[in-house]
Amino acid sequence: MTATTVPATSAPGTTVPEAPVLEAVDVTKHFAVRSAVGARSVVRAVEGGTLALHRGRVVALVGESGSGKTTLARLLAGFYAPTSGEIRLEGTPVRRRRGRVERGYHRDVQLIFQDPFGSLNPLHRVRHNLERPLRLHHAVRGRAELDRRVRELLERVALTPVEQYVDKFPHELSGGQRQRVVIARALAVEPKVLLGDEPISMLDVSIRLEMLNLLDRLRSEDGLALLYITHDIASARYLCDDIVVMYAGEMVEGGPKEQVIAAPQHPYTRLLVESSPDPGRGARDREALFDADADSLGEPPSLIDPPAGCRFHPRCPFAMDVCRTQAPPRTDLGGGRWARCWLHPEGRAGELDRPGTDAGTDAGPVAEHATDRTTQENQ
């Protein structure tokens, strides 16, 4: 898998780094929630989120359920305003008026959801679902031109022969075909960035690989910048260039995928990697490619009252006193790699290589998973 450009995270001297297309700079998102008995509290869904997406490259955002991946995607997509921090599109901070980003922003940055059925209008045929964005965002008019553009879009997502799909309703298509239509619709507005929030997780295992290959083609042929959100590190390994690992609302490690996977520099990443299938089986074994799920690793902590210090410390076999009281700083490890773990400043990172120090899946206290979406209000 080759990338067309090399981002700022690449090893020095490889290529002149290209500026990011989309960036989150130290973003935080807090949600105010109210419990059934009326008590108010704050869910610290994302804190200190910093991430850069580059043309023609894929960043995978990996972490277990409730770690803040979707919230970050929604911040990047402009659906949420950050509580603090900044989203930048091509270097320019995104401005909001009356809580909303400009319409043009949604043309440049498209979010693809997990559930392809929920994202298509079930009352309309594929043709209509694709013509709408063409009319709205590109003012395409005239039957012939619309037909040509719709055909082109379906061909790009390999829904051919086009005649077989264009007049179908969403319910007449398989999950994979529907997700292809969703991607075609996203492409209709000619975006610069695609944010895929677990775009394959609801699809049949047999077609997930094809979908990853389609996403890979879009970034290499169209130069799209892609964020691929997933629970499983194995599919991230297959598709992405760089990996960013989230734990309990914070980014704990990032860098080029091969290095992150070969030698994790955070105990949580190590846990994720150790529980993922043998890379040797790789793409040859489709089932194995998707059976490493971060959600099988244990309960994440509450984001209303997260652990003090490093949020991973209750589950960490390396935890020191400092981990229980102070949040670890970000340590730059060179070559685009970084980690937030006290082992680095304390000069103990070598211990991450030693066997027999498993980050237990049931070691820590099982905290309540903070959610009360029925009484929420955005801060």
Ligand SMILES: Nc1ncnc2c1ncn2[C@@H]1O[C@H](COP(=O)(O)OP(=O)(O)OP(=O)(O)O)[C@@H](O)[C@H]1O
């Ligand atoms: N609108 C909201 N109001 C209140 N809390 C929310 C809201 N959206 C998300 N949360 C909370 O924020 C935290 C992060 O959720 P988020 O959905 O971003 O995680 P995730 O990693 O995407 O999880 P999943 O993989 O299950 O989608 C969770 O504790 C969640 O309950």
